[in-house]
Amino acid sequence: MIVLGVGASHSTLMNTHWEQTSAIDEATRFRDGLAEARRRIADAAPDAVVIVGSNHFRGFWLDLIPAFTIGVGECVASGESGTPSGPQPVAVELARHLTERLVEGGFDPAFSARLQIDHGQSHAIQYLLDGLDVPIVPVVVNVFAPPLPTLARCAELGDALRATLAKRPERVVVIGSGGLSHRLPWPDWRDPHGDDEEFMVSAWLDGRTSWSSYDQRRRAIIRAATSAINPGFDQEFLTLLKAGRSEEICALTSERLESVAGNGAQEIRTWLIMAAALGHAPADVISYDPVPDWLTGMAVAVIDPVIDPVIDPAFDPAFDPARSPA
Template sequence: MSEVVLGVGASHSTLMNTHWDEVADLPDAVAFRDGLQEAAGLVAAARPDAVVIIGSNHFRGFFLDMMPAVTIGVGECVGAGESGTPGGPLPVDTGLARHLVDSLLENEFDAAFSLRLQVDHGITHSLQYLVPDLDVPIVPVVLNMFAPPLPTLRRCHRLGERIGRAIASDGEAKRVAVIASGGLSHRLPWPKWFATFSDDDRFLVEAWLNGRASWSEYEVRRRQIIRAAAPDINSDFDRRFLDMLADGGLGEILGYDNHRIESEAGNGGQEIRSWVAMAAAVGPARGRTLAYAPIPQWLTGMGVAVLSVGGDR
């Protein structure tokens, strides 16, 4: 029987790769980087045989021509490599990945699967900083967090519970770490695909619909739109969520609908789904926040937290 040995949640931002010099002297940015390094040490100390990583996709692997709610990579997995994140083939634990899909289906939870999955920094940023040598096979789980309608937080929690059960029933003896990538509060200058009002809105929706074979051709203008955005960070929401995670009491947040999440934490705050699923996969555990800081230069409330099974806070 395999077991989950550690859970980690970490915010991501490609600006950490491309514009680090702008914040290198800021204590908050340094503290977040140090929190990532501490978490990486804890992942290494846990000696995982596999890492289940739950994250989002920013329209570089999934597009509006086909947008599943949940997708598990069971074969090839390739990093898009945007903004200095890992590109090219990533090692996949295909046996565990297939077992997760089969187990979910047997428990009436339909997940899409992919034998050739392209992921972006919604998956690879955390691998880059938490599993820097990329020598541990992964199981990528991609949740739709940006193209409404989105799976509810309760649904994501149930997904995490079933992932945890599947790991425990795989008939192996693997040590598995579960990593959540995304969030916390932030607002991207992204329209809803069905409500475009400006030229930038229409450009982005075109990129999201037609970019499957040419996503990189849209990248320059897309990056300019994001860099021009004003930060919208809700530190109170972030700290409250991290406290709930540490206390193991996510019940309150599970009642939030999409509108409430967006109104309090921005459209990027929808990425807490990965954290919710991770916590449910880990099960009863002690939590600890390693770092939190609102970093307006990255548009995001940046947090790192760990859940230690049966451990101390």
């Protein structure tokens, strides 16, 4: 059974550029929000944690990009930018059961018995599972190599996870890692422009056995990017989450989501899967702040399937993608 859901932004710049962050109060609130979410996870006493995260071209490459992949055996973290490195404990029997039931239900996820993950999952391991002896079920969602799975399909995956886990004896926490609004200097791989974009696509295609050799320049390209956070969009999304109406985000196409909130906002698919797995119960938004030095709107939210938080009706507008400021 699912006992808790957590949505949390991630940024490796927490590890590598904390002292250089000009928005230190905002960064501290985010870090403290992660600590509070970790406390709630510990209190929930899970037997396993399903971590739904994105791929940043360190585990999957343009030679093969599934929409959804479940780790069902070995799981190795890349260890980039001070995130956890090496083998991670996997709840293998649960992962394989989930995969089998999803296939039987007509969902058809990919699976990997030797999965490499990056900070899309390992950031959550580092901060949300710190010191907790609990195995994971890693779920990787394609959010950066179009065509992407639709938001509606992601919600359906969350629904399927909920239905399957409800019948299991394990106490399970579901984490959605990624987002919120941000724009990375990453091209559409199908149509790169200029040297930097050509370099990025080359790294995504050829980096499977040598990703670290591309990392210095790739990191420099990211650090040189201009922040493009949309707090208005972020607040609307968090409003939906608080109101238990997160499925309304499915009204957006991938193209509209990117135009409003940046290509990095495609990662809210991980939050949507988590929220759907929790039955779209109302969330407790612990923290939200734009952190320009990290390029991202940074948020932490928790969904308790038993105790619903108080919802402020004054902070509950109907979601209107057309109204969200670009």
